[in-house]
Amino acid sequence: xxxxxxxxxxxxxxxxxxxxxxxxxxxxxxxxxxxxxxxxxxxxxxxxxxxxxxxxxxxxxxxxxxxxxxxxxxxxxxxxxxxxxxxxxxxxxxxxxxxxxxxxxxxxxxxxxxxxxxxxxxxxxxxxxxxxxxxxxxxxxxxxxxxxxxxxxxxxxxxxxxxxxxxxxxxxxxxxxxxxxxxxxxxxxxxxxxxxxxxxxxxxxxxxxxxxxxxxxxxxxxxxxxxxxxxxxxxxxxxxxxxxxxxxxxxxxxxxxxxxxxxxxxxxxxxxxxxxxxxxxxxxxxxxxxxxxxxxxxxxxxxxxxxxxxxxxxxxxxxxxxxxxxxxxxxxxxxxxxxxxxxxxxxxxxxxxxxxxxxxxxxxxxxxxxxxxxxxxxxxxxxxxxxxxxxxxxxxxxxxxxxxxxxxxxxxxxxxxx
Amino acid sequence: xxxxxxxxxxxxxxxxxxxxxxxxxxxxxxxxxxxxxxxxxxxxxxxxxxxxxxxxxxxxxxxxxxxxxxxxxxxxxxxxxxxxxxxxxxxxxxxxxxxxxxxxxxxxxxxxxxxxxxxxxxxxxxxxxxxxxxxxxxxxxxxxxxxxxxxxxxxxxxxxxxxxxxxxxxxxxxxxxxxxxxxxxxxxxxxxxxx
Numbered sequence: 001x002x003x004x005x006x007x008x009x010x011x012x013x014x015x016x017x018x019x020x021x022x023x024x025x026x027x028x029x030x031x032x033x034x035x036x037x038x039x040x041x042x043x044x045x046x047x048x049x050x051x052x053x054x055x056x057x058x059x060x061x062x063x064x065x066x067x068x069x070x071x072x073x074x075x076x077x078x079x080x081x082x083x084x085x086x087x088x089x090x091x092x093x094x095x096x097x098x099x100x101x102x103x104x105x106x107x108x109x110x111x112x113x114x115x116x117x118x119x120x121x122x123x124x125x126x127x128x129x130x131x132x133x134x135x136x137x138x139x140x141x142x143x144x145x146x147x148x149x150x151x152x153x154x155x156x157x158x159x160x161x162x163x164x165x166x167x168x169x170x171x172x173x174x175x176x177x178x179x180x181x182x183x184x185x186x187x188x189x190x191x192x193x194x195x196x197x198x199x200x201x202x203x204x205x206x207x208x209x210x211x212x213x214x215x216x217x218x219x220x221x222x223x224x225x226x227x228x229x230x231x232x233x234x235x236x237x238x239x240x241x242x243x244x245x246x247x248x249x250x251x252x253x254x255x256x257x258x259x260x261x262x263x264x265x266x267x268x269x270x271x272x273x274x275x276x277x278x279x280x281x282x283x284x285x286x287x288x289x290x291x292x293x294x295x296x297x298x299x300x301x302x303x304x305x306x307x308x309x310x311x312x313x314x315x316x317x318x319x320x321x322x323x324x325x326x327x328x329x330x331x332x333x334x335x336x337x338x339x340x341x342x343x344x345x346x347x348x349x350x351x352x353x354x355x356x357x358x359x360x361x362x363x364x365x366x367x368x369x370x371x372x373x374x375x376x377x378x379x380x381x382x383x384x385x386x387x388x389x390x391x392x393x394x395x396x397x398x399x400x401x402x403x404x405x406x407x408x409x410x411x412x413x414x415x416x417x418x
Numbered sequence: 419x420x421x422x423x424x425x426x427x428x429x430x431x432x433x434x435x436x437x438x439x440x441x442x443x444x445x446x447x448x449x450x451x452x453x454x455x456x457x458x459x460x461x462x463x464x465x466x467x468x469x470x471x472x473x474x475x476x477x478x479x480x481x482x483x484x485x486x487x488x489x490x491x492x493x494x495x496x497x498x499x500x501x502x503x504x505x506x507x508x509x510x511x512x513x514x515x516x517x518x519x520x521x522x523x524x525x526x527x528x529x530x531x532x533x534x535x536x537x538x539x540x541x542x543x544x545x546x547x548x549x550x551x552x553x554x555x556x557x558x559x560x561x562x563x564x565x566x567x568x569x570x571x572x573x574x575x576x577x578x579x580x581x582x583x584x585x586x587x588x589x590x591x592x593x594x595x596x597x598x599x600x601x602x603x604x605x606x607x608x609x610x611x612x613x
Binding site for chain 2: 112114115118145146147150151153154155157158160161164165168169176179180183187190207
């Protein structure tokens with residue numbers, strides 16, 4: 001074990017290194033496509049300001065989600081939620097944030113300090129960097145990248161590394177179990193998520209978010225690709241660890257998972273990242289499937305396009321919280337079954353259906369029919385499988401009840417005779 | 419500005435690569451490797467190879483580093499503590515120096531071939547057409563190799579599962595079971611036969 005100053009020095013170097021790396025990478029990506037002459041200190045400065053504005057914006061949006069969730073869960077469970085701080089309890093989250101920042105930042109004495117303090121950064125930074133290319137409206141975007149959708153997928157994967165490192169560096173068994181669970185869950189659900197997004201990209205013929213949205217001017221893709229939307233939405237829930245997929249920080253099993261040893265500001269970073277990620281999934285659902293800032297049913301007049309987009313996003317967020325209030329948590333083997341046996345085949349089915357439709361040039365409405373048919377077949381197969389499983393389990397338990405009972409009795413005179 | 423970014427990314431890549439081999443802590447090494455790979459992705463970006471950069475981030479940063487970390491954490495790293503203290507170090511140094519010299523020589527000798535003046539972005543669509551039309555066969559061969567590796571991993575994993583049978587039988591019936599596990603079904607059968 002090294003002495004404390006050395007460890008802190010390593011932590012500092014790693015911290016600064018990761019920060020510089022992120023800054024370089026972000027700037028490089030953001031400046032991409034500009035001719036060298038245009039890339040001056042001025043444009044870079046503008047970009048930095050834009051990024052700070054974006055950071056403030058998404059932090060506020062994330063915090064608004066916390067309030068929304070508490071209020072909504074309260075109402076759905078017959079409570080009223082926060083009411084004390086500010087009107088309708090709006091400032092409760094701010095008060096909580098101040099409390100968290102003022103708390104002592106404790107770390108386990110046997111933890112690996114350097115990684116312990118870098119891990120929250122590795123979780124939060126990707127969830128922030130993806131906003132670089134997510135447009136709030138036609139013009140309101142930091143950089144409209146040609147590969148925008150792919151950029152989101154590639155960058156968001158990095159947060160898994162942060163989670164697994166947070167679990168490992170805490171040197172606690174619950175934390176490392178949570179870390180492993182998060183890695184297994186997020187890597188598994190990355191595949192259906194990508195397949196769902198890929199379906200949209202195939203139909204829209206572009207990876208640029210603005211193109212994808214503008215292609216939905218008449219019909220939002222949720223009408224064309226219900227199958228892809230189901231796959232995307234469920235795996236999106238799993239990606240951000242919302243109930244029923246909050247396996248890796250399940251309080252009753254791993255008492256908070258990778259975050260169990262974190263406190264104060266570092267825990268707050270994880271918490272914020274979780275809500276920002278929830279907002280990202282809702283925003284992506286709105287952009288890719290609900291038509292973003294486009295309103296297909298007639299002219300809305302003076303409503304700004306940002307409001308339409310945010311309205312759709314908050315609608316999806318409400319659905320996410322609704323699911324949370326309704327469904328119990330899955331068991332970990334059920335989680336894996338849903339991912340590998342249900343969502344991945346469905347995702348591939350969606351991609352293949354679209355490929356066939358596009359290759360033969362069938363009219364687009366056939367996509368809706370084929371998607372719905374696939375969904376119905378999948379639901380039927382799933383119900384049959386669950387029925388079979390349930391029957392088998394019931395039979396096994398019945399049999400065991402007959403067999404196990406005698407051996408469970410205390411050894412008495414009769415059993416000695418036998 | 420582009421040049422400054424290049425030097426920043428290159429410096430970071432080199433520093434992180436040095437960190438990979440210099441640190442004793444194997445998880446720190448994995449983290450440094452992630453930084454190095456991300457630095458390379460940054461270099462790709464500066465060469466206008468945007469797609470390649472993102473793939474680098476997704477495959478290496480996402481998948482490979484996670485698998486490495488998984489493997490590191492499931493093995494006991496303490497067993498390999500003194501593993502680097504071998505007499506073969508000088509040979510390794512010589513081999514590394516030779517390789518470095520060879521690569522430098524090749525790059526210097528062929529310097530005229532490299533286009534150092536203009537950077538050109540290749541449209542994503544062109545890349546896709548090249549990959550799936552002109553180079554479809556090598557692409558398919560590569561995916562075949564990956565498929566074989568995948569099946570091989572499954573076969574090896576399942577072969578290990580067969581040894582469950584030799585495990586000592588537990589007396590208590592295990593409650594809370596997921597979908598029927600093969601081992602437990604076999605155990606139940608044995609119990610029925612009264613073994």
